[in-house]
Amino acid sequence: MSKKYLFTCLSIGLIVIIFSIFQISGANFDQSSGLGLCGGLNQEAEEGLLLGEMQIAQDESASGGQFVHAPDDIEDMFTIANNPHKAIYCVQVPQTGMYQIKTWVDARNLAHNSFFFTIDNTPSAGYLWDLAIADGFQTDMANDRTMGDPLSFKLEAGEHTLTVYNRESGTRLDRFELIAVSTDDPNPPEEQCTPRLNGATTETRLWSNCLANPAAMDIRLPMAATMSRYLNAVNDH
Numbered sequence: 001m002s003k004k005y006l007f008t009c010l011s012i013g014l015i016v017i018i019f020s021i022f023q024i025s026g027a028n029f030d031q032s033s034g035l036g037l038c039g040g041l042n043q044e045a046e047e048g049l050l051l052g053e054m055q056i057a058q059d060e061s062a063s064g065g066q067f068v069h070a071p072d073d074i075e076d077m078f079t080i081a082n083n084p085h086k087a088i089y090c091v092q093v094p095q096t097g098m099y100q101i102k103t104w105v106d107a108r109n110l111a112h113n114s115f116f117f118t119i120d121n122t123p124s125a126g127y128l129w130d131l132a133i134a135d136g137f138q139t140d141m142a143n144d145r146t147m148g149d150p151l152s153f154k155l156e157a158g159e160h161t162l163t164v165y166n167r168e169s170g171t172r173l174d175r176f177e178l179i180a181v182s183t184d185d186p187n188p189p190e191e192q193c194t195p196r197l198n199g200a201t202t203e204t205r206l207w208s209n210c211l212a213n214p215a216a217m218d219i220r221l222p223m224a225a226t227m228s229r230y231l232n233a234v235n236d237h
C-alpha cells in the first residue's frame with residue numbers, strides 16, 4: 001500500500017468521523033432557540049440560554065454559587081411581547097405525565113418578586129408568576145396569579161422548552177426541578193406468578209397467563225399484594 005493511498009484513506013476516515021460528530025451533536029440542536037443538548041428535570045438557572053439582560057450573578061448561598069436575573073437597573077417588563085430578557089431551558093421529560101415546577105428563588109420585596117414563564121411557548125401572554133417574599137433563596141412552586149398555585153402541566157415524554165422572562169427586575173432564579181405528580185405508563189410491568197401443576201413448580205409467568213385458568217393452578221403468590229387479585233379471580237370463575 002502506497003503512502004499516498006494510505007494518507008488518502010486516513011483523510012477520508014477523519015472527514016467521516018468529524019461529519020458524524022457534527023451529526024450527533026446537532027441531533028438535539030434547535031436552530032430557532034439556539035439551545036444545545038437538552039437538560040434533565042433538574043437544572044441550574046445559569047445553565048440556560050440567557051438572552052437580553054438576563055445574566056448570571058454570583059452568590060455563595062445559591063446552588064452552584066450562581067443565579068440568574070435581570071439586574072435592578074433594567075427596566076421592569078410587564079409583558080412577554082417583545083421582551084428580550086429571558087432564560088430558555090430545554091427539558092428532557094422521560095415519562096408522560098402531570099408535572100409541577102419546583103424552583104429555588106430569591107424575591108426580597110414586592111417590587112422584586114415576579115417573573116413570566118411559558119412552557120413550549122404557551123400561553124401566549126405567559127404565566128404571571130408571583131414569588132413568595134423572603135430574605136435569601138427559598139423554594140417556590142411555579143404558579144400564576146389567577147390560574148393557580150402551584151400550576152400542573154401535562155407533558156408528553158420528550159423535549160420541552162421552559163422560558164422564564166424578566167418581569168420585575170432583580171428577581172432571582174437559582175435553579176428548578178420538574179416534579180412528576182402523576183405519570184401515565186401505557187405499558188406497566190405486569191406482575192408475575194409461579195404456578196404449580198400436578199404438585200410441580202412450573203416456570204414463572206405473567207399473571208395474565210396464570211389467571212387464564214386459576215382454578216386449575218395452585219399458584220404460589222409472589223407478593224402479599226397479589227393475594228386479593230388471585231382470590232378475586234378464583235371467585236369470579
Ligand SMILES: [Ca+2]
Nearest residue numbers: 110111113114
Ligand atoms: Ca411584585
Ligand SMILES: [Ca+2]
Nearest residue numbers: 063064066174
Ligand atoms: Ca444556581
